[in-house]
Amino acid sequence: MGARYITVNAVAPGPSRPPLVASRSAQTRQVWLDLMAIPRYVRPEEVAAAVGFHASPEAGMITGHVLTVDGGFAAGARLP
Numbered sequence: 001m002g003a004r005y006i007t008v009n010a011v012a013p014g015p016s017r018p019p020l021v022a023s024r025s026a027q028t029r030q031v032w033l034d035l036m037a038i039p040r041y042v043r044p045e046e047v048a049a050a051v052g053f054h055a056s057p058e059a060g061m062i063t064g065h066v067l068t069v070d071g072g073f074a075a076g077a078r079l080p
Helices: 026-034 044-055
Strands: 009-013 065-069
């Protein structure tokens, strides 16, 4: 892959407002927010910006990376 300048990366979004999160209880949603360094849900445009970055020339030397877009959720979250 690298010899052909093909990069392989991923974007891992955190809690947002799709039906999966909306279907959780208000208490669970608040626990999730309390565990985040930035206590709000991820917006779709923030995930899109991360995908756009990985697809841009500026990310040409980045490969094998997972870019977590989650407001710090994965850094210290423990699900209830």
